[in-house]
Each structure stands twice: as C-alpha cells, then as structure tokens.
Amino acid sequence: MPPDLTEVGTAHREPPRPNPVDDSAAALAGLDALDTPTVQRTAWWRRALAVWLPPLVALVLFLAIWQGLWAAAFWPEFKLPAPIAVWDEFMLVVRDGSVWSILWTSVSRAFLGFLIALVIATPLGLLVAKVNVVRAAIGPLLSGLQSLPSVAWVPAAVLWFGLTNSTIYFVVLLGSIPSIANGLVAGIDQIPPILPRVGQVLGARGLSSARHILLPAALPGYLAGCKQGWAFSWRSLMAAEIIAAGPLLGIGLGAYLEEGSNFNNISKVIAAIFLILIVGIGIELLVFRPVERRVLRARGLAIGK
Amino acid sequence: MTVTIGQAAGQVSAQRHPSRTEELAVRLAGVGKTFGTGAAAVTALRDVSLDVRPGEFVCLLGASGCGKSTLLNLVAGLDRPTTGELTLNTTRPSFMFQEPALLPWLDAGRNVELPLQLNGVPRGARRERAQELLELVRLGGQARKRPHELSGGMRQRVALARALAATTSPDDDRAGGLLLMDEPFAALDAITRDVLQGELLRVWQATGTTVLFVTHDVREALRLAQRVVLLSSRPGTVAGEWDVANAGGDLHEEITASLREVITRHAA
Numbered sequence: 001m002p003p004d005l006t007e008v009g010t011a012h013r014e015p016p017r018p019n020p021v022d023d024s025a026a027a028l029a030g031l032d033a034l035d036t037p038t039v040q041r042t043a044w045w046r047r048a049l050a051v052w053l054p055p056l057v058a059l060v061l062f063l064a065i066w067q068g069l070w071a072a073a074f075w076p077e078f079k080l081p082a083p084i085a086v087w088d089e090f091m092l093v094v095r096d097g098s099v100w101s102i103l104w105t106s107v108s109r110a111f112l113g114f115l116i117a118l119v120i121a122t123p124l125g126l127l128v129a130k131v132n133v134v135r136a137a138i139g140p141l142l143s144g145l146q147s148l149p150s151v152a153w154v155p156a157a158v159l160w161f162g163l164t165n166s167t168i169y170f171v172v173l174l175g176s177i178p179s180i181a182n183g184l185v186a187g188i189d190q191i192p193p194i195l196p197r198v199g200q201v202l203g204a205r206g207l208s209s210a211r212h213i214l215l216p217a218a219l220p221g222y223l224a225g226c227k228q229g230w231a232f233s234w235r236s237l238m239a240a241e242i243i244a245a246g247p248l249l250g251i252g253l254g255a256y257l258e259e260g261s262n263f264n265n266i267s268k269v270i271a272a273i274f275l276i277l278i279v280g281i282g283i284e285l286l287v288f289r290p291v292e293r294r295v296l297r298a299r300g301l302a303i304g305k
Numbered sequence: 306m307t308v309t310i311g312q313a314a315g316q317v318s319a320q321r322h323p324s325r326t327e328e329l330a331v332r333l334a335g336v337g338k339t340f341g342t343g344a345a346a347v348t349a350l351r352d353v354s355l356d357v358r359p360g361e362f363v364c365l366l367g368a369s370g371c372g373k374s375t376l377l378n379l380v381a382g383l384d385r386p387t388t389g390e391l392t393l394n395t396t397r398p399s400f401m402f403q404e405p406a407l408l409p410w411l412d413a414g415r416n417v418e419l420p421l422q423l424n425g426v427p428r429g430a431r432r433e434r435a436q437e438l439l440e441l442v443r444l445g446g447q448a449r450k451r452p453h454e455l456s457g458g459m460r461q462r463v464a465l466a467r468a469l470a471a472t473t474s475p476d477d478d479r480a481g482g483l484l485l486m487d488e489p490f491a492a493l494d495a496i497t498r499d500v501l502q503g504e505l506l507r508v509w510q511a512t513g514t515t516v517l518f519v520t521h522d523v524r525e526a527l528r529l530a531q532r533v534v535l536l537s538s539r540p541g542t543v544a545g546e547w548d549v550a551n552a553g554g555d556l557h558e559e560i561t562a563s564l565r566e567v568i569t570r571h572a573a
Contacts, residue, residue: 024503028443031500035456194406201381201400202420202471212419216410299409300453 081267086274089267098251099275106237106252107279109165113172114233121177121229125184125222126210139185142178150175150236154243163246168237175236176229183225187218219295227288234280253279328394330483330515331357331380336389337540338375348540349375352389355534355543359395362509362516364530366523366560368568372541373519377485380517395483395515399471403488405460407452413439413463414448420471438466441508458497461489462504469512482514488521502528523561533560537567 063083069075070082093099127134128142153174157167191214199213215222241254249255253276260268338350349372357363365373378384379391381398399420407416414435421431439445442462452460472482490498506529509516520526526533527549533556535545545563547556 024500024507025443027500028504031497032456032459035458035497037454037456194402194404195408197383198400198402198406198408200383202467203397203423208423212423213408216408219410295410298451300451301409 078264078266081270085267086270089265089271090274093256093271102251102253102256103275103279105250106241106254109168109252110172110230110234110237113169113237114176114230116169117173117176117180117229117233118226120173121180121225122184124177125181125188125225128181129185129188135185142181142185145174145178146182146232149239150232151239151243154240157240158244163244164248167244168240168249171240172233172236176233179232180222180225180229183228184218184222187221187225188214190221191217220292220299220301223288223292223295227284227292230283230288231280234276234283238276328359329356330359330361330393330395331355331517332390332392332394333376333380334390334392336376336379336386336391338372338379338384339387350379350386351540351542353536353541353543354389357515357517359515360513361532362518362530363532363534364526365517365519365534365536366521366526366564367536367541368521368538368564372538373536374487376536376541377487377517377519380483381485393483396472398483398485399468401464401468401484401486401489403491405452405457405464407460407463407467409452412449412451413444413455416452416463417448417466417470420467434470435466438469439463441469441511442466442504456497457493458501461493461501464489465505465508469508469514472514482512484514484516486516486518488519490525491521498525505529523557523564527557527560535560535563535567537570 066083070080074080090099093102124142128139129135150171153171154167157170161167161170195213195217196209199209204212237252238254238257241249241252242258245255245258251259253272257269257272257276260266260272333353333355336350336353337348339346339348341347353372353376355363365376367373375384377400379386380393381400407413408419411419414432417435417438418431421434426434436445436448439448442465444459444462444466447455447459447463452463455463468484468486469482472484490501493501502525505516518526518529531548531550533547533549534543535547536542537544544567545560547560549556
C-alpha cells in the first residue's frame with residue numbers, strides 16, 4: 001500500500017517528521033518491480049530460423065523458377081543461360097584465382113572512396129545542419145545532388161581526368177558525399193529539442209555539447225546516411241568501371257562485366273551481376289547491420305530484432 | 306557563488322561569498338520579462354519579487370500562462386530578465402523537466418555522471434558520486450540499465466539524481482544546491498506520482514537542497530512545499546503567498562479559491 005494516499009491535501013505541515021521510511025522504500029520497490037518493462041527472450045535457434053529460413057527459401061524458389069524457364073526454352077541460350085552455366089563461369093575465375101584480384105580492385109576502390117567521402121561529408125553535414133547561411137546556400141544543392149545519378153558525371157570525369165583512378169574516385173565521391181552529409185543533417189534535425197536544453201542546464205557548452213549531446217544524439221541518422229553513402233559509392237563505382245575501362249585501371253567487377261558483354265558471354269555478365277550484388281549485400285550484413293543494430297538496441301529503438 | 310543579473314540586461318557580476326548561510330539562496334527583486342518588442346511584445350512576467358532561503362522548498366503555483374517556466378528559465382540562467390534584479394547565492398542551479406530527458410545512449414549511471422564529467426570531475430570520483438546519488442534515489446542496483454529498460458518513475462528518479470549531481474557537491478551536502486523543477490511529476494500516473502512526492506521530500510531532507518518547484522496542482526504544492534507562491538496569469542505576478550508550515554485553517558480550500566479567482570479574471 002503506498003503511504004500517504006489518504007493524507008494528501010490535509011497538509012502535513014512539518015516535512016521533517018518521523019517518516020514511514022521503511023514502508024515507502026517497500027512501496028517503491030514494489031512499484032519498480034511492477035513497472036519495469038519486461039523483455040521476452042526467444043531461443044537462439046528460433047531467431048536463427050526466423051532470420052535465415054525465409055531468404056533461403058526465396059533463393060531456392062528463385063533458382064527453381066530460373067531453371068524451369070531455361071528448361072522451357074522460351075528464350076535462346078545467349079539471352080537466358082542455365083544456372084549451372086553461370087556457376088561454371090563463376091568457378092572459372094575462382095579456379096584461376098583472378099576472382100580475388102577482381103574483387104579486391106573494386107572493393108578497395110569503393111572502400112577508400114567511401115572513407116574519403118566520410119572525411120569530407122561529416123564536417124560538411126555539420127556545417128549545413130548548424131550554420132543557417134550554409135544551409136540556405138547549399139542545402140538544396142546537397143539534396144539535389146543525391147538524386148542526380150552519378151553515372152552522369154562519368155563522361156565529364158573522363159574528359160577532365162582521362163582514364164585514370166582519379167576519374168573513378170571523382171565519381172564515387174560525388175555519389176556518396178551527398179548521402180552521408182544529408183544523413184548527418186537529418187540526424188541532427190531529428191534530435192528531440194529537449195536534449196540540447198538538458199545539455200545546456202547540465203553545463204555543456206560549444207564543443208563539449210557537440211561531443212556529449214549533439215553527435216551521439218544524431219548517430220542513428222548519421223549511420224543511416226553512411227549506409228546509404230556506401231550503397232551510392234558502390235553503385236557509382238560500378239557505373240564508372242563499366243564506362244571507363246582502360247589499361248591504367250586494372251580489372252574490377254565493372255570491367256569484368258563489360259568484358260563479358262563485349263564477348264556476348266551472357267553467363268559471364270550474369271555471374272558479374274551476382275558478384276556485385278553479393279558484395280553489396282555482404283558489406284551491408286557484415287559491417288553496417290551489426291553496427292546499426294548495436295546503436296539502435298542500446299537506445300531501445302529495435303527491441304526484439 | 307553570487308550571480309547578480311543587473312538592470313542593464315546582459316551584465317552579470319559574480320562575487321564569492323563563502324559560507325554565509327544566513328543569506329538568501331534566491332532573490333528576485335521586481336523581475337520582469339518581455340518577449341519581443343513594440344506591438345508584438347508579450348510580457349510574460351511583471352514585477353515578480355520573491356525571496357527563497359537556503360534549503361527552503363517553495364512551490365510556484367499557477368494556471369497556464371502564468372510564466373512559471375519563464376521564471377525558472379531566468380533563475381536557471383537560460384534567459385535574462387528584461388527588468389529587475391535576480392541574485393543567486395547557490396551553486397549552479399540544475400533543472401528537472403516534466404520528461405526525464407535522459408540521454409538514451411547512456412546507462413543510468415553515465416547519465417548521472419554526465420554533469421560531473423562536463424565540470425571536469427575525474428572518472429573515479431564521479432563514478433563514486435553517481436553511485437551514491439543513485440543509492441539516494443533507491444536505484445543503487447540499476448546503474449548499468451539503459452533508460453528504456455526502466456519504468457517512467459525510475460527514469461524520473463535517475464533524472465533527480467542527475468539534477469542533484471549537477472548542483473550539489475559530494476564534500477559538503479549543505480553547499481547550497483538549487484533544484485529547479487518544472488512539473489516533474491505531471492506526466493506520471495497517480496500512484497507513482499504519490500510515491501515520488503514522498504521520495505522527493507525524503508531526498509530534499511537528506512541533501513538540504515533548495516527547491517523551486519512549479520506545479521498546477523494545489524494538493525501537490527501543499528504536500529511538498531514549506532511555502533506556496535501563487536502566480537497570476539498574463540503577465541505573471543505574485544498573487545498570493547502562504548506559509549504552509551505555520552498556517553492554520555484549511556489551506557487547500559483557501560488556495561484553490563484564490564487560484565479560481567485569478568483564473569476567473571481572464572473569463573471576460
């Protein structure tokens with residue numbers, strides 16, 4: 001029974017009275033026990049099953065339909081290859097080991113490009129979010145650039161930089177910087193206004209406010225921006241590699257795909273597309289998903305996932 | 306520390322007055338606050354004079370638009386008075402809001418540590434102090450819980466511990482902390498509110514902190530405060546004052562009647 005319910009209002013005037021302290025402690029403990037949110041735990045194999053089974057079934061279904069369509073021979077072989085032909089094409093580059101150099105060429109480019117984009121986009125996003133003049137000046141441009149396909153930059157970049165790595169990085173940067181910067185701006189805009197106020201009354205000023213309040217509060221939006229920035233940098237890279245091929249550039253995934261297309265080898269084209277897809281999904285699952293989940297779960301934003 | 310915010314708005318003078326406990330903790334002399342200028346100007350507070358002794362628990366009572374929050378913001382230093390003089394003779398005032406406003410990425414202990422961290426207290430000392438304060442609000446075992454793992458009442462107690470961390474010092478509990486509370490229990494259910502009111506009184510007695518508590522609720526004011534100050538609305542001025550400790554008769558009825566009267570004036 002909570003104390004004092006009946007006494008409220010009849011004004012016990014002298015607060016320092018011999019209090020029913022023990023009683024109130026017990027009432028409080030009871031309330032805490034009743035009110036604390038409960039978390040339901042599910043067995044690990046149930047979770048694993050729920051995560052892995054649906055995509056596995058989808059993949060099997062997809063392969064079955066593909067095989068069926070190929071067997072029905074609606075389209076000639078050079079348009080729709082058999083799944084096994086694509087697999088063989090894939091095993092060809094695996095066996096001679098060139099798959100690793102192809103993957104490394106592309107992934108290292110995308111990764112380096114993404115890191116440079118992070119270094120440029122983070123201060124840019126902070127400036128746009130916190131300085132009104134800068135926001136008015138380049139805010140619309142920044143969100144506009146996000147919807148401009150970065151392929152559009154390839155011809156210009158080739159004219160400016162020739163068939164060199166600079167062309168590739170230029171296109172990758174223009175693809176990913178707007179996404180990351182916009183993500184940070186959105187993250188900062190969505191901070192509940194009470195949090196900066198709390199920081200202020202607790203004594204956070206300027207830099208310490210940015211470090212202890214602003215940046216951590218904007219982290220979920222920033223992470224979402226980074227994830228999108230990675231996707232944009234990956235797809236910009238592919239566009240650049242497909243269009244800009246040359247002896248200086250080495251063979252990445254895009255050049256590998258373009259090679260298949262030049263030799264009318266549809267199996268190779270499809271194998272390249274799958275490789276591009278697998279890398280994209282792999283980075284998302286291995287890098288971004290765990291980080292994002294950790295951040296969200298720590299804030300109670302993704303319970304049960 | 307004494308901070309005087311003078312008539313020439315924008316001028317703050319600070320002097321040290323070590324251990325003069327007989328002084329007032331908070332002194333407002335003819336404080337007014339006007340937002341905007343010219344025809345669009347809105348006067349939120351007019352000629353508010355209020356003295357609060359160190360360690361006193363004062364409730365500010367009033368209907369919407371009485372400028373309670375404006376008043377707290379002025380005392381907290383978040384805003385400056387347009388006229389009048391505001392003197393503080395306390396450590397840094399700290400604020401508690403209607404919502405707990407805990408930082409969701411920090412656990413309860415780190416939330417309490419934050420104001421200490423911002424003031425440069427070394428890690429070991431602030432950890433110890435945070436644990437001490439969490440034990441004071443009876444959450445000693447919950448330091449590693451995140452805000453979303455706690456109930457509303459528990460979160461509000463963490464917020465209380467954090468506010469205490471911001472305003473009191475561990476060496477001397479009577480160092481003259483000032484706690485500003487803006488309807489801190491208004492969003493809680495009735496049972497939790499009742500228990501937390503009791504807890505606040507216990508913590509207040511244990512720490513000797515000066516409390517300025519804003520509420521809409523006459524019962525709450527009477528249960529908590531030693532003194533109740535009624536503010537009228539638009540602009541806010543002091544419309545009545547009751548010494549709860551030494552008053553006779555039915556204060557609840559008397560104060561409610563005054564509050565009604567203040568509100569009725571706005572009917573026309």
